[in-house]
Amino acid sequence: MTSKGKIIVFGIAFWYPLAGVTYQFLHYLIGLRRLGYDPYYVEDSGRWVYDPRLNDLSPDASANVAAVAPILERHGFEGRWAFRGNYPEGRCFGMTEEEIPRLYREADAFLNVTAAQELREEHLSIPRRIYVESDPFPAQVRAAQGDEGTLRTLAAHDVHFSFGENLGHDDCLLPTVGIDWLPTRQPVVVDLWADGGPPPDAAYTTITTWHNKGKDIEFEGRTWYWTKDREFKKHLDLPRRTGAPFELALGDDEEALRLLREHGWGRRDSVRISSDVEAYRSYIQRSRGEWTVARDQYTRPRTGWFSDRSACYLAAGRPVVTEDTGFGKFLPNGEGLFAFSDTDEAVAAVERIESDPARHQRAAKEIARDYFEAAKVVGSLMERAGL
Secondary structure (H helix, E strand, O other): OOOOOOOEEEEEOOOOOHHHHHHHHHHHHHHHHHHOOOOEEOOOOOOOOOOOOOOOEOOOHHHHHHHHHHHHHHOOOOEEEEEEEOOOOOOOEEEOOOOOHHHHOOOEEEEEEOOOOOOOOHHHHEEEEEEEEEHHHHHHHHHOOOOOOHHHHHHOOOEEEEEOOOOOOOOOOOOOOOOEEEEEEOEOHHHOOOOOOOOOOOEEEEEOOOOOOOOOOEEEEEEEOOOOOHHHHHHHHHHHHHHHEEEEEOOOHHHHHHHHHOOOOOHHHHHHHOOOOOHHHHHOOOOOOOEEEOOHHHHHOOOOOHHHHHHHHOOOOEEEEEEOOHHHOOOOOOOOEEEEEOHHHHHHHHHHHHOOHHHHHHHHHHHHHHHHEEEEEEEEEEHHHHO
């Protein structure tokens, strides 16, 4: 078959080698391939990688590459991936030092997913440069504040997409800084998540980090929060109020473990689940559904953002109850997927699911097929990007 063109996906799968991140980029690659493109996955950054064993940054990417590369190759991308540590003593894996610049010369476009790849002259020679933002808020605020690096990065791309589907709408508080932000959402290869149904004792779950430091942002005289613990603490009474089992997969956090135990929540080790793609998928498939919160930076400004992890729950046929970011303007709400703004609404959503679980499982799968299927989402993005 004739290829529609060579497309590079830049990302952070090697930089942050956790299962949810790996799936995020695998979905793009498979979606592009199914649409007839010739996709490649590349990381070519000057920053050190995150090493989960150290819980810190490291110049040695070998363990991260050893964890992620076999997954890419198992899905047919052998010879089509590269990691190059573009820093002193950084090593090259996968494609060679000679093959990477050749790919840049031959590529028709790149998708800079999560805006992870800092652009150099060799990247700017690629004809079509597509910015795909997974986390709205920081870039818009920094651009509005005149941050030169952010403005330079945005200007280096030809077209800009964001998971913040409400950007530019009257009810969204974020500035658009003169950019036409095109709405997109996370693609999911739905057939990767096929499953027969959860066990009878399954809990409502999510996979998360309880507390994040250093990512809150000051804007227009207010603090906009990144950490999720502020949101989780508002809804700790859910097990008591619904009678349903709830469980969080998270790391060791003394405060979180105490609060969950006191309020009747289960807990799993998120590090163990997220270190293996099969364990991650199995955990989602063995869940009753997902109940989760969203960050203040997504909810308060009404960004319309939706989680790629939640899309995987839907693809597995697991209903999702998640904090409202304004996504109800763009996605179905009330059957298989529920947005809530307070605990009363979350309780009502869980009660509706419990009244007819099979119905809401079917609805969840239908939403995934209709709104998140990789070929549909990526196909729309590529068409609007002029490809």
